[in-house]
Amino acid sequence: MTESGAADPQDLPAIAGRDAAAAPVASRRTSLLVTLVLGGLTAVPPLSMDMYLPALPQVTAALHSPAATVQLTLTTCLAGMALGQMIVGPMSDKWGRRRPLLAGMVVYVLATALCAFAPTAELLIACRLLQGLAGAAGIVIARAVVRDLYDGVAMARFFSTLMLISGAAPVVAPLIGGQILRITDWRGVFVVLTAVGVALTLLVWRRLDETLPPARRHPGGLGQTLRTMRDLLADRPFSGYLLVGAFAFAALFSYISASPFVIQEIYGASPQTFSLLFGLNSVGLVLVGQFNGKFLVGRVGLDKVLGTGLAVIALAAAALLVMSSGVLGRPGLVPVAAGLFVLMAAMGLVMPSTNTLALLRTPHAAGSASALLGTSTFLLGSVASPLVGIAGERTALPMALVQLSCAILALVSFLGLCRPWQRRGETTGSTAGERTPR
Numbered sequence: 001m002t003e004s005g006a007a008d009p010q011d012l013p014a015i016a017g018r019d020a021a022a023a024p025v026a027s028r029r030t031s032l033l034v035t036l037v038l039g040g041l042t043a044v045p046p047l048s049m050d051m052y053l054p055a056l057p058q059v060t061a062a063l064h065s066p067a068a069t070v071q072l073t074l075t076t077c078l079a080g081m082a083l084g085q086m087i088v089g090p091m092s093d094k095w096g097r098r099r100p101l102l103a104g105m106v107v108y109v110l111a112t113a114l115c116a117f118a119p120t121a122e123l124l125i126a127c128r129l130l131q132g133l134a135g136a137a138g139i140v141i142a143r144a145v146v147r148d149l150y151d152g153v154a155m156a157r158f159f160s161t162l163m164l165i166s167g168a169a170p171v172v173a174p175l176i177g178g179q180i181l182r183i184t185d186w187r188g189v190f191v192v193l194t195a196v197g198v199a200l201t202l203l204v205w206r207r208l209d210e211t212l213p214p215a216r217r218h219p220g221g222l223g224q225t226l227r228t229m230r231d232l233l234a235d236r237p238f239s240g241y242l243l244v245g246a247f248a249f250a251a252l253f254s255y256i257s258a259s260p261f262v263i264q265e266i267y268g269a270s271p272q273t274f275s276l277l278f279g280l281n282s283v284g285l286v287l288v289g290q291f292n293g294k295f296l297v298g299r300v301g302l303d304k305v306l307g308t309g310l311a312v313i314a315l316a317a318a319a320l321l322v323m324s325s326g327v328l329g330r331p332g333l334v335p336v337a338a339g340l341f342v343l344m345a346a347m348g349l350v351m352p353s354t355n356t357l358a359l360l361r362t363p364h365a366a367g368s369a370s371a372l373l374g375t376s377t378f379l380l381g382s383v384a385s386p387l388v389g390i391a392g393e394r395t396a397l398p399m400a401l402v403q404l405s406c407a408i409l410a411l412v413s414f415l416g417l418c419r420p421w422q423r424r425g426e427t428t429g430s431t432a433g434e435r436t437p438r
Contacts, residue, residue, distance in 0.1 A: 043165055305349050
């Protein structure tokens with residue numbers, strides 16, 4: 001155990017009653033397994049959203065519904081994931097991590113199975129809402145578990161490792177969905193998602209130990225939950241990091257929403273070229289995240305890494321705005337794709353650092369803090385998504401404007417609320433209480 005009373009990841013085998021003599025080997029296995037389980041939980045939202053995308057035309061035809069109605073199956077799932085985090089996060093602070101997580105995963109499996117058999121678009125929309133609400137348990141509690149197990153530099157490195165899984169999920173999910181549609185119809189996508197949910201639920205039940213001891217839980221009800229969230233938001237640096245993460249995610253989501261039209265409709269690229277560029281951008285995000293975790297964290301202050309990432313995103317968004325405005329003429333696909341690649345890759349510096357710096361301030365309420373972080377990103381992402389198409393599908397100017405605006409707001413939040421120069425030394429590994437293996 002650490003001095004703060006939280007479980008050290010290397011102590012988990014002993015906590016579970018395993019033989020102390022085998023602790024070094026068992027702890028490495030447990031650490032790897034915990035990483036895979038938590039990575040799988042964070043991949044649930046992109047899998048639930050993106051694996052289903054290739055099936056949208058089939059759903060429209062099979063259920064005899066307008067495309068706008070079927071699009072609501074995406075909107076309600078996203079809204080459910082945002083709202084669900086606000087419900088499950090505080091529950092995990094009160095009852096521990098395992099019980100709410102297992103309950104959420106069981107409901108997710110049932111809701112996903114119901115989606116596979118939905119006879120109407122309206123019932124599918126309702127099931128997708130329930131699926132999103134329950135699926136939120138995985139991502140919000142995964143962040144809280146990381147906060148329970150790690151601190152300081154170790155936590156930043158672990159978040160960077162999780163990006164290897166959560167960053168790859170949006171890339172492979174549509175590919176998996178397309179392959180499923182080659183052998184079955186759209187309902188088969190939900191059958192596969194149900195199987196994934198069952199596998200994750202069994203892993204959580206069998207292998208993921210409770211990480212929040214009873215002494216650190218919050219016994220209060222709704223009133224206590226609201227007071228906890230109020231206190232978290234009253235902490236200026238925490239609110240700053242929350243806004244930084246939310247605005248950065250909004251810039252990312254604007255890219256995800258607009259890039260199919262920008263790359264294919266404006267620059268005439270084929271769907272295969274778009275898929276290749278989308279995959280390369282996601283790989284860039286993952287690789288920079290891994291570089292951050294293995295080489296920067298522990299050597300460079302987390303706030304410096306975050307500030308650098310935000311500056312790069314702002315510069316890339318400014319370059320995209322200049323290219324989209326036509327001031328320098330009509331650029332080709334290559335410079336625009338390069339700008340999008342740089343913007344996406346810099347997210348690998350911003351996202352792990354933002355989560356780490358925010359959760360470092362909240363060891364007493366990691367579940368509620370994780371809920372606020374997750375809900376804010378989903379809400380701002382859902383706001384940014386329709387804005388990128390406000391001027392139609394023949395211009396990339398709205399996308400670039402949204403991205404630059406979000407980048408500037410993230411920088412303003414970072415400098416105005418986080419004020420890292422006033423807290424120098426807080427986020428180094430030694431002063432942040434890093435819980436590294438002994």
